[in-house]
Amino acid sequence: QTWIMDQPQQLKLEALEGDQAGLEAIIGGPPIARNKDVHVMCGHCRFNGSGNHLDRAWLTWSTATDGFIEIPMSRWDVALYYSEDTNAAAFGKAGTKHCAMLDFNDMAGFDNTYFGLTEREAECIVPGQRVLLEVMAETFKIGLNLDKPQLAGRPIACSIADIGPDWSSFACKDTHEQEWLKVGGIGYSNLSCSRVGWAFGMTGPMTQVDTACSSALVAANIIHGLVRKTEKGVTEGIMMSWINFFSPFPFVGLSAAGMLGRLGRCATFNESANGYNRGEGVGGLIAKCSDSVKDTESRVASFLSSFINQDGRSASLTAPNGPS
Template sequence: MEDAEDEIAVIGIGCNFPGGEGLDNFWRVLLEGKNCVVDIPAERFDTNFWYDADESKPGKTQTTKAALIEGFNEFDHKFFGITEAEADSMDPQHKLLLQCTYRALEDAGVAVESINGSRTGVYIGLMNKDYEMLQSNSSTTISHYNCTGTAMSVAANRISFTFNLTGPSFAIDSACSSSLVALHLACQAIKQGDCAMALCGGVSCIIEPKVYVALSKAKMISPAGTSKPFSSRADGYGRGEGCGIVFLKPLKKALKDCNKVWGIISKTAVNQDGRSVTPITKPSMTQQEELLRRIYSESDLANVQYIEAHGTGTQVGDPTEAGSISNIIAKTKPPGSERLRIGSVKSNIGHTESAAGVAGLIKMAPPTC
């Protein structure tokens, strides 16, 4: 474990995941064991046109279901000082980020005025460009707001602009690990003095059907639209959408300022598979094990009680992940220690892709409902 001087506190949480906006609704979904998968409504796209059970059919998806948030694209533009014309050209993901950032600050008991001009960093995981793809289909409606409304960089920069934050601010696309890589970079930035505090997380929205087609052809998607982590019935992942933001501060400073502490981040690490396995989409047990060795010391292993895993429900990914966790943690726990439990929030809210990591992190915060 790292020196306590380096520990980072989570002092605020804002989220909107399937099952209802806010942390209490998210926790209610978890406590009730709810599966939030629904039929994709026509407002998103016409599943009657895009669906076909035959996986060999070109241009078709094998599922018509997803875990979706309520009140999609509802946004009080005046509250954030944004004109209606500009808001109309904004990616719904940008809107969710602003809303959840405000909720995270509110949850932390931090007045917006008190962080005005502060050296607070913004680190956002973002991978999907559904709205940009839709906008580009109609060139006659493109305005100067389209650039700022859909750019990945602006997804983070708009938070900094709206709340007048002067720390580093950028979006990160490392696919489904995006929000956890954002967390790693935010923690590193705080430790090395790039920023005094940080807002970080991820977002993903399902608007456009072509990603479904690609996932179907790659045999990654569940025909039932439901992720079944670590199950013999696993048949691919079910997609979900949502947004999660956590507000980070050095633990020592958070305790001094009497902030509420949801949880403590002791250590983070990131690696890559290189070419240890093929194809490029296949996970590497070797590299997963190497990362776990770097994270956990021998003294840590005896105390590990639970792992919130990636657990998408794919027939390749889940056995690889379970095997690496077993080899490095479960098998090396001292005799007589507690059984190691693993789980995945994707069984409740689907795989939220670039928001998946932060969803798992928020799941580990103590419940308030």
């Protein structure tokens, strides 16, 4: 398909004029009250390139670290699913063998008893949900200094950005059928939010978002709105995003659709780009609405504003809209 978009108008900022009163006259209304300030208390992540903390992840980004690797045998035998032929898709093969994957050790060693799961139940849950629970527990400890038992009954808002797993919905069914049924079939992606609520015992509002590429941004917008209301006693919120943890078959399908680049890299803003490429990881943030001096001093950022719109009718269902 071909997309034709209007080039955005080029604007140049020459000067700033006016004062606070003039700004209020334009946008209508006073500034946000101090007790409605939303602070980002921490960010935490588990990304490729050993980005297992926000500081370490920032180091990989600022030094332009290449987190893409050739898919290792510990995941699957890439030779069975990849072809160098430019018409690989015609043979049911993927056109790339690289991916920004987590280290195997970042996915292994799950403490199922800590989250109230039997060993067999944990085996039937998609890897992404297991890592999500681990990173979420770490985020609460870093941002609010709360351990899992302290979260039970606490009115913390939660929004999970989850675009779904690559895993088969019937994995483990033949070997552990009772456990498979107990955890909701493999732990479908629409159970991620329920899994979090059950594991941590939080009583605040919980939402789950799947808007494809924008899921994390939409989830952050939801948390921003929820913690600013405060009327229901919800002044703290957590936004977590987990990206697909991969299996080989979507690589074949996405190559057939012409979406994956054969370079094995995204090459964003570069004329050599010929498609996108995939990466794994989990990340999130703690947001808190407070006028406390202590919270203001310990925050890592301020969440001033957020807004959502939709691009309406465009060239196709998945095509972006230029003006939007």
